[in-house]
Amino acid sequence: MSNFAQKALLQARLPLAEFRRFRGKINIQRPRQPHYERARVVAVTNPIYPAPPTNQNCFKESEHKLKTKIHNPYNDIIAREVRNWFEQSKMVAIFHENSITSDDLFKVRVALHRENMQLKSYGLAVIKNALENTKFEAVLSLFCSHHSIVFSSEAKVARLLRITKRTPQLILIGGIVENTLLSKNEFTNFASMPSLPVAQAQLVSVLNSAAGQIVNNLESHQKSLVNMLDAHAKREDGTGDSSTQSGSSGDNTDAKKD
Amino acid sequence: MLLRHCEKLLKGVAFNPLCSIQSVGLKYFAPPINYDHVEPAERPKLRMFEKVPQYPPNLRPPKMQKKLRFMRGPELVHNTLLHKQYGIIATGGGRLRWGHLEMLRLTIGRKMDTNRMFAIWRVQAPWQPVTKKGQGQRMGGGKGSIDHYVTPVKAGRVILEVGGKCEYAEVKGFLENVAAKLPFKAMAVSQEMLDQMKAEEERREEENINPFTMKYVIQNNLSGCHKWVSPVDYKWFGKYH
Numbered sequence: 001m002s003n004f005a006q007k008a009l010l011q012a013r014l015p016l017a018e019f020r021r022f023r024g025k026i027n028i029q030r031p032r033q034p035h036y037e038r039a040r041v042v043a044v045t046n047p048i049y050p051a052p053p054t055n056q057n058c059f060k061e062s063e064h065k066l067k068t069k070i071h072n073p074y075n076d077i078i079a080r081e082v083r084n085w086f087e088q089s090k091m092v093a094i095f096h097e098n099s100i101t102s103d104d105l106f107k108v109r110v111a112l113h114r115e116n117m118q119l120k121s122y123g124l125a126v127i128k129n130a131l132e133n134t135k136f137e138a139v140l141s142l143f144c145s146h147h148s149i150v151f152s153s154e155a156k157v158a159r160l161l162r163i164t165k166r167t168p169q170l171i172l173i174g175g176i177v178e179n180t181l182l183s184k185n186e187f188t189n190f191a192s193m194p195s196l197p198v199a200q201a202q203l204v205s206v207l208n209s210a211a212g213q214i215v216n217n218l219e220s221h222q223k224s225l226v227n228m229l230d231a232h233a234k235r236e237d238g239t240g241d242s243s244t245q246s247g248s249s250g251d252n253t254d255a256k257k258d
Numbered sequence: 259m260l261l262r263h264c265e266k267l268l269k270g271v272a273f274n275p276l277c278s279i280q281s282v283g284l285k286y287f288a289p290p291i292n293y294d295h296v297e298p299a300e301r302p303k304l305r306m307f308e309k310v311p312q313y314p315p316n317l318r319p320p321k322m323q324k325k326l327r328f329m330r331g332p333e334l335v336h337n338t339l340l341h342k343q344y345g346i347i348a349t350g351g352g353r354l355r356w357g358h359l360e361m362l363r364l365t366i367g368r369k370m371d372t373n374r375m376f377a378i379w380r381v382q383a384p385w386q387p388v389t390k391k392g393q394g395q396r397m398g399g400g401k402g403s404i405d406h407y408v409t410p411v412k413a414g415r416v417i418l419e420v421g422g423k424c425e426y427a428e429v430k431g432f433l434e435n436v437a438a439k440l441p442f443k444a445m446a447v448s449q450e451m452l453d454q455m456k457a458e459e460e461r462r463e464e465e466n467i468n469p470f471t472m473k474y475v476i477q478n479n480l481s482g483c484h485k486w487v488s489p490v491d492y493k494w495f496g497k498y499h
Contacts, residue, residue, distance in 0.1 A: 045496075
């Protein structure tokens with residue numbers, strides 16, 4: 001009994017928590033490795049992130065690149081210039097430009113310059129910027145590769161075709177003449193047509209001829225009547241006259257005969 | 259024929275908006291960065307700190323315990339850039355000695371262009387005394403005398419700021435150079451980098467799909483962790499020691 005009391009009740013038990021007055025200082029620069037128990041909890045509580053989607057489009061990045069283009073204000077200025085060229089020119093011809101040396105292109109440029117025409121080429125972005133939401137919007141689909149544009153203040157289509165005939169690298173794909181979009185064939189047809197004043201003169205003559213025809217038709221009966229009457233009158237007069245004339249002539253002949 | 263009727267002309271022409279052809283483009287010269295919002299500082303260079311704090315003559319310089327709490331945990335006050343430009347932040351706790359501060363001051367003063375840039379301190383002069391017993395001294399005989407003074411720094415503290423009419427690329431080189439020489443982990447940062455780091459941290463916290471975070475485990479005593487967690491874990495949940 002006494003043994004039990006000594007063992008169970010009287011003997012002081014060690015406290016669960018052990019306090020030390022001066023625990024060692026921690027190393028702030030290099031914290032100690034965690035205890036196994038703690039390391040286990042740290043491993044469990046490590047953040048987990050959902051796996052990135054495997055069906056991501058590899059074009060997405062390039063699409064993103066296309067979207068995030070830097071806006072260059074100089075582009076706007078050039079675009080305004082291009083719009084101005086389109087609006088002020090009577091004739092715009094759009095050429096596809098195959099591989100050409102700048103020497104050859106320079107020759108064309110000079111020949112065009114003599115005719116007061118300008119050979120230009122711009123970037124796609126600039127042209128898009130210039131022509132979108134204008135009446136020239138339909139032309140945009142012509143610009144999808146290397147191109148050069150000829151602007152002229154006069155519609156000298158035949159001259160232009162004659163100059164560009166010598167450079168097969170420049171291939172006409174369309175044009176605008178006096179605010180009308182023309183295909184290649186229409187463009188070449190336009191060149192064979194006479195100039196506007198001549199065409200107008202022809203039209204005037206056609207109109208005039210029609211009017212003259214009507215007048216003729218309306219007057220034809222009267223005229224024929226007058227003619228017939230005239231002819232009658234002439235015939236009546238002509239019998240006497242012709243006798244006298246014939247007499248005189250007969251006299252003359254007689255005289256000659258004489 | 260009007261322009262409207264011309265679609266039929268262009269039927270044969272395939273127009274692909276994605277088709278890209280290499281051609282000569284316009285060179286883009288970005289406009290110069292506007293630094294109008296930057297106020298010039300009256301002192302471009304860093305101030306020299308006193309090696310030993312000045313006490314009144316009747317006061318003996320007090321000795322101090324190590325007070326590790328001054329460099330434990332995150333910095334909650336001086337963790338943003340005042341000028342919203344560039345600086346050096348501590349990514350771990352530590353102590354700066356006068357020598358480190360001099361190194362920063364001299365290097366940055368030498369490397370930066372004082373006509374355009376300026377630098378300011380974001381830490382105090384060394385104030386915490388560190389005692390040392392003399393060489394060959396036997397143990398005992400009380401606390402040693404003050405050897406030097408230090409500035410304790412917590413993780414995330416801004417040590418100094420550099421600003422003015424300059425880009426990060428201009429200051430990055432020498433800031434990283436001196437940050438590597440500091441007695442704790444430190445890095446050169448810009449305001450954008452700080453914002454990015456903060457956003458990234460928030461994103462990672464949000465996207466975490468693990469329901470058991472250290473905070474949850476400690477707060478709910480999962481697997482009896484209260485037996486072994488340290489007092490600082492209730493504060494920082496294992497993020498800082």
